[in-house]
């Protein structure tokens with residue numbers, strides 16, 4: 001299908017090959033699909049499903065197997081592991097009074113977060129365009145993913161991370177995969193501002209979610225879910241909101257799936273932010289008349305963002321899907337993380353905001369009894385071992401969480417025992433009581 005770049009603010013269009021990140025008016029750009037030439041949905045769906053039987057990496061990828069709706073490139077340009085095709089788990093819907101509850105585990109991607117779905121597209125497109133070097137600002141997962149795809153594409157990678165507040169697993173990946181890692185004196189929002197200023201002037205390819213090709217890849221979370229659920233989508237799709245890339249990508253996916261005839265009824269998006277990093281939720285309360293950035297603070301470092309770059313696209317997504325935006329406290333996030341971890345879903349704190357948010361929305365009757373919901377688990381448990389261990393050892397005060405005694409029940413710290421088998425056996429019998 002043909003594509004062009006289109007400004008979401010003023011509607012100006014540019015050739016898809018243009019190396020620009022914004023419209024002349026400053027607006028965000030979308031990759032617009034010309035859908036007139038699309039095959040009928042039944043034929044397209046059958047083609048997507050038939051690729052599951054292939055041995056070709058692009059067909060096995062949970063991103064590139066939808067390439068007609070993502071990006072069509074010569075096979076040699078595609079940089080893939082392959083990614084996507086993450087598992088979708090059924091959870092018990094009864095405690096929330098729902099008819100069905102699922103969790104799609106994007107932490108099962110090659111580098112442990114959904115960022116791989118966007119990165120495979122952004123890096124493949126960059127390779128197609130002969131990029132000299134790749135750069136991003138990151139709270140951690142974008143840098144881990146970029147470092148990996150850059151290494152496979154043999155293109156140098158520069159990542160800018162905020163000083164402190166980056167989860168250890170993510171930093172370890174960026175360093176191990178060979179990215180040039182620049183830790184800046186400032187927040188994620190400062191890093192984001194710096195890379196956007198620099199990228200164009202110095203011929204560096206920016207692959208934050210400001211890059212519209214990233215979002216084309218992230219649309220496939222919705223496509224994958226649709227096929228895994230037997231060609232349907234639930235009433236609600238629940239996702240954490242940081243830079244609002246997923247929010248924007250999901251909105252675009254649903255707009256296109258509706259236009260193509262894949263779905264008749266559009267699921268509602270529920271975007272969950274941490275209370276301390278909730279500029280989108282605040283704007284939503286005022287009907288998006290006004291946006292105010294904020295100084296972010298939350299234990300969920302992946303969504304510790306005060307000035308989300310995809311704001312305008314995210315507003316469109318909420319309006320199109322009749323979506324809602326809500327907030328949860330850090331204590332609620334950690335409680336939800338514990339509950340998901342104990343079901344061996346396992347995730348990093350930002351991902352657990354989904355369950356915490358769904359709990360709030362069912363309590364407030366925004367999500368109604370008998371409805372169905374899908375949680376998007378954005379990142380792997382191993383990304384942030386420090387938080388997991390603090391929670392397991394009752395050290396939540398060290399995470400900046402006060403007055404949440406209920407979290408003490410999450411403790412499961414290691415017990416020191418002598419080495420003789422008799423004593424160990426006795427302790428095991430005690431614990432089995």
Ligand SMILES: *Cc1c(COP(=O)(O)O)cnc(C)c1O
Nearest residue numbers: 141242243244245246302378379
């Ligand atoms: C990047 C990230 C988010 C935030 O996603 P946005 O698309 O920026 O809103 C949430 N969770 C995890 C684990 C992430 O890595």
Ligand SMILES: [Zn+2]
Nearest residue numbers: 007010023025
């Ligand atoms: Zn414009």
